[in-house]
Amino acid sequence: MAGSSAADNYAGVFAGRLQPGTHPALLIVDVVTAYLMEGSPLYMDTAAAARDSNARLAAAARAAGVPVIFTNVSYQPGGADGGVFYRKAPVLKVFDEGSPLGAFPETLQPQPGDRVFTKQYPSAFFGTGLAEALHAEGIDTLLITGYSTSGCVRASALDAMQYGFVPLVVRDACADRHEAPHEANLFDLQAKYAEVIFEAEALGVIARARA
Template identity: 35%
Template sequence: MPESRAALLAMDFQNDIVDRLGDTSVVEVAGCAVEAARAAGVPVLFVRVGFRPGCPEIAAANLGFGALTQAGDAFREDGPATQVVDALAPRADEPVVVKRRVSAFTGSDLDVLLRAAGVDTLVLTGIATSGVVLSTLRQAADLDYRLTVLADACADQDPEVHRVLTEKVFARQAEVIDTDEWIGSLKSR
């Protein structure tokens, strides 16, 4: 079996989402993962959600995003609320993928970027565990990516939901570890 090529996805670490979470400790942990990936030559891709002015991508039937249409252009793809937080500032050579739905794959060019880079393994971090992490994990599994979830580099407004997903659900399709363990595996390569 050929050696796998991994990429780290830092998902929805954007200003508005981090502010609503109210706890930046997950950003610090994700920052450690990003720095370790960079040092080990593992590609880092950032994923954020954003929409065109007026949110034409959001159907009236979409309960999850429907409220955003009432918020005006707060989630406009080029607005400050949707930009990656400064603590995780992407480098010029690191792709920033804009998605239009919960999964990092839906409405984005993520799969094209990953396939072009020969990536077959994804290391997932993000906010929220019950949102972008869960949806991306499920879709990535269906697309035949190998998966690792860095449990402590993910967060959810509901800690119990985070615990159930990371301890019981994700393990069916991914290796679930903490960031220090993953960083240690990079050093042993």
Template identity: 40%
Template sequence: MDRMIAELRQSYPCGEARPLGLGRRPAVIVVDFIEGFTNPESPLGGSWDREIEHTASLLAGAREAGVPVVYTTVELRSADLERNLLYLKTPRIGALLEGSRWTGVDHRLPPRDDDVIVSKQHGSAFFGTALASQLQVMGVDTVLLAGCVTSGCVRASAVDAAQAGFRPGVVREAVGDRSPLANETNLIDIEQRYGDVLSLEQALAYLSTIDR
């Protein structure tokens, strides 16, 4: 895998990624760390214990800084399933119907009353939701991303964030994928094309500089 990663880095014509930089009005977006993906009893469950622990640290830093927190959940409507291409491609996500126990935020990352919870039916946190408008109303210019999976909903959210004018920062230790190779290659590509990839330490240091 190390050889493949090195070859991938060399394939970008611009060489080292140019830092985009972060703004002064961030929000933290926790993408799809819901029971349906994190609970081993779920048909979609994966092992994200370490990433969830790091996300909890990120959220603690955000709350200390008075930074808005957004959670996304996937909630499919049964009436729409036959028109939802994501469902037609991967019918297993039919477990995430509205009202299911699997659509709730992971119990280790409990939302507060003033947090924003975005219900979505597709990959990106922005597609088909009011998230961009909500962030604009809050004056947000930067999003720090945690969640799963890096090659799917996290990447889609980073791309759409950049396209909507929000500076994306993906927190490396707080995101994960079912494949380590997919995780690393997508982090590299996000950093080359759309935003910055930060360590948790860097993200927490950045949050500590934000004025309430």
């Protein structure tokens, strides 16, 4: 509808709501040094605040017995296992095996009991075995965070829905290179695929989880 806001245009068309289940997990997507270190080609000035939100969520999840799952990205030298994605986005060479930019930040490290899935493509699910592991643990809901909102977070949230998990994207714990794609993708995820929630709401989901 010409002249209407996006919210007005979507009203009454995409209005469904998902309720979280009782067995959530926290999925932290690619919160690594490449996005946090000034001078890195992937640096985002919004990444540090999202990292800190993730640290609070991870601490709460561990205390409640909620699984904490990290993803990172690693490629064979020259991107031999990166396929079309690596060719489309040559900046991904920052994740060639052994690069310090692929490391987890000091304040958000996997702890004993956490799981790490290494990927080569945007979705946390593609080629990683994550869906099977979550189903085996009885997980029904994913709190999804990380970098970047318009890229790997979006891809992971979409796949989470397609694999039957309720996706809860935590806006405070996500970041992007620019506010426009960040907000546009959160808007579209909320409309069609997920629930977009704040950190405080995510902490409530964690607190209500069943062990």
